[in-house]
Amino acid sequence: MLPWLEHRYQQLASLALRAELPHAILLTGNTGVGKDQLAEALLALLLCQQPQQHQPCGTCKSCRLRLASHHADYWHQTEAEGRIGVDVIRHLTSFFQSRAQQGGVRVALLPHAERMSEAAANALLKTLEEPPQQSFLVLTSHQPAMLLPTIISRCQHWPISVNDAEQAAAWLQQQSQQPVPDFLHDMAVSAPLQALQWLQSEQALEAQELLMQLEQFVLKQHDVQTVVKALEKKSVLTVVLSWFIRQRLPELVSLPQQAHWQLLQYFQRWCRDEHQVLGQNKTLALTALLLELKRLST
Numbered sequence: 623m624l625p626w627l628e629h630r631y632q633q634l635a636s637l638a639l640r641a642e643l644p645h646a647i648l649l650t651g652n653t654g655v656g657k658d659q660l661a662e663a664l665l666a667l668l669l670c671q672q673p674q675q676h677q678p679c680g681t682c683k684s685c686r687l688r689l690a691s692h693h694a695d696y697w698h699q700t701e702a703e704g705r706i707g708v709d710v711i712r713h714l715t716s717f718f719q720s721r722a723q724q725g726g727v728r729v730a731l732l733p734h735a736e737r738m739s740e741a742a743a744n745a746l747l748k749t750l751e752e753p754p755q756q757s758f759l760v761l762t763s764h765q766p767a768m769l770l771p772t773i774i775s776r777c778q779h780w781p782i783s784v785n786d787a788e789q790a791a792a793w794l795q796q797q798s799q800q801p802v803p804d805f806l807h808d809m810a811v812s813a814p815l816q817a818l819q820w821l822q823s824e825q826a827l828e829a830q831e832l833l834m835q836l837e838q839f840v841l842k843q844h845d846v847q848t849v850v851k852a853l854e855k856k857s858v859l860t861v862v863l864s865w866f867i868r869q870r871l872p873e874l875v876s877l878p879q880q881a882h883w884q885l886l887q888y889f890q891r892w893c894r895d896e897h898q899v900l901g902q903n904k905t906l907a908l909t910a911l912l913l914e915l916k917r918l919s920t
Contacts, residue, residue: 625793626784626814627660634664634780635676643668644778645753648735650766651782654809654816657762658733660782665729668758669696684724694723697730706738711745718754727756735761736768743770750776787811794818803830805865825858832862833870839912840874840919850909860893863911871919881918888914 623631637643649657670678670685678685687693697717699710714730722728761777763769784790790810795802798821809817820826832853839849853859867889871877892911895902
């Protein structure tokens with residue numbers, strides 16, 4: 623179990639072993655915090671026929687089937703991208719309505735629940751309103767605001783976060799033999815698994831290059847067109863901008879608190895428009911953000 627998830631897991635496991643766990647649970651938190659890992663650990667415990675000290679035994683028939691990915695009473699939505707349509711939820715409903723083949727419970731995991739279409743969410747409501755006996759559903763989401771309020775109200779909500787920044791940073795360093803850049807230490811506070819993914823790929827190097835471009839822009843060594851060309855269409859852009867504005871920029875220039883707050887507000891609007899405004903000229907929007915950054919930090 624990931625160290626920052628241990629406390630939440632113990633709480634959920636205690637409810638499960640006392641038969642007090644609700645039918646539907648919603649785990650929310652940043653991408654990369656470990657919501658799905660926590661959900662899978664809880665569902666493994668529920669399926670186990672001989673749990674030991676809040677852990678699945680790993681040796682009973684049910685555990686062996688789960689570990690071999692052949693457990694008929696475990697449903698897991700595996701679609702990685704795109705909307706979750708109504709057909710997926712109908713399949714989930716059918717799964718819950720059938721009898722448990724191992725004589726225990728039926729469990730299901732629905733990650734990225736915010737991707738449900740309106741029709742899918744409405745179909746899921748029927749299952750949440752009339753849950754079958756001995757069935758458990760765990761939904762995970764990093765954008766719970768996109769879920770219907772009626773979905774949220776019918777689930778027990780468990781926010782997941784990293785409560786110990788030093789613990790997360792130490793864990794990240796233990797996973798790699800190479801030095802961890804400062805911005806990844808900061809990322810580890812909110813998304814340790816994403817930080818590790820970046821550290822083990824070329825994304826960390828790409829992020830460091832973008833940070834250098836932003837620093838040179840603020841220090842008037844690059845013009846805005848050069849920086850926009852370097853930054854746009856990079857997959858790490860949003861995270862890099864967030865860290866730069868929150869952490870690095872106040873170290874580079876004397877930034878009044880009010881100006882910093884205004885810049886953070888502007889950045890949040892840029893993030894919102896980046897995802898929600900169809901047909902937006904992204905180059906123009908990024909240029910405007912950088913010019914505002916320059917104006918407020920001058």
